[in-house]
Structures are given as C-alpha cells and as structure tokens.
Amino acid sequence: xxxxxKILGIIIIDFGLIWFWVYQMDPDPSISIGIFLLIPFVFIIxxxxxxxxxxxxxxxxxxxxFINSILSSIIMFYLFGKGIDRHQNxxxxxxxxxxxxxxxxxxxxxxxxxxxxxxxxxxxxSWGFLDxxxxxxxxxxxxxxxSLKMKIIDGxxxxxxxxxxxxxxxxxxxx
Numbered sequence: 001x002x003x004x005x006k007i008l009g010i011i012i013i014d015f016g017l018i019w020f021w022v023y024q025m026d027p028d029p030s031i032s033i034g035i036f037l038l039i040p041f042v043f044i045i046x047x048x049x050x051x052x053x054x055x056x057x058x059x060x061x062x063x064x065x066f067i068n069s070i071l072s073s074i075i076m077f078y079l080f081g082k083g084i085d086r087h088q089n090x091x092x093x094x095x096x097x098x099x100x101x102x103x104x105x106x107x108x109x110x111x112x113x114x115x116x117x118x119x120x121x122x123x124x125x126s127w128g129f130l131d132x133x134x135x136x137x138x139x140x141x142x143x144x145x146x147s148l149k150m151k152i153i154d155g156x157x158x159x160x161x162x163x164x165x166x167x168x169x170x171x172x173x174x175x
Contacts, residue, residue, distance in 0.1 A: 014072045022083035042076045058079040095170035
C-alpha cells in the first residue's frame, strides 16, 4: 500500500511538471510531430533517475521511477493533446452546417477579428471562398465581406448567408 501512495505522489508531481511545461510551450498543431520526441524524452528521464537510484542502492525508489517512466509518457501524450486544444480554442472558434450536398465551415479568428468560410463536397477536401471582418455588438457577431453581410446570433444561428432573412442553425465544433 505504501508503494501505491508513492507512485501516486510521483504521478501528481509529474502531472504538475508536465502540465506547466506544456502550458509554457503553448503547442501549436503544426508542432504536433514533436510528441514523438517529447514522449521518449520523458520516458528516458525517468529511466535515468531510476538507474541512478538503482546504483545508489535505493532499489524501492528505483522501481517506482521505472514504473513511472511508462505512466509519465502517457501523461505527456494526454497533456500535449490538451495543450494543442487550448492553443486552438484561444485563437479560433468554428461552426459547421450543411446545405444541399455541401458542408460549410465558418471560422472566427479571435486574435484578428476576422472570419473565413469554406465548403466541402467530399470528406478530406475543402475550398475557402469567403473572408472578412467580424465585430461583436450586444453578444452577436456581425460578419462583413466585400458583398455580404451576415450575423451570428445566440452563438449558433447564422443569418444572411444566401438571403438577407435566411436563418441557418450551425453546429459549434468543440475540441
């Protein structure tokens, strides 16, 4: 039972350290390949600590770090994915809706107060066709481009996409 408490203590410390590291890193989806370096890094660091403790005749703690090498790798994988989600949620929000045989995606860029719209006829392919500015007024978003004025109300209804009075219910995409 003592060993279990020690493993839990190390896991809590690992979780805090890895969370802080990922938070400071603020990973962007373009560096998601870095997970193939970070997981082995965390794994090897724990093996090195376990090896040092083994040669220092602290075999009980050595076993804990050998076990923790696997657990900390799992924690790194999970927290790195959550870090990418947090990064994306801080920069954009997206909605989808379907009209006829097309799936439309509306993305509002939070940092630039812009928006973009794309459509897809087949899974895995999309074409961007509309960009513009967005302004918030009284909780609603007003989207304007060269020739189009739209509005998002209640966080899920798009007004003015094809016709000025056309109301489309959108599904917010969650990460």
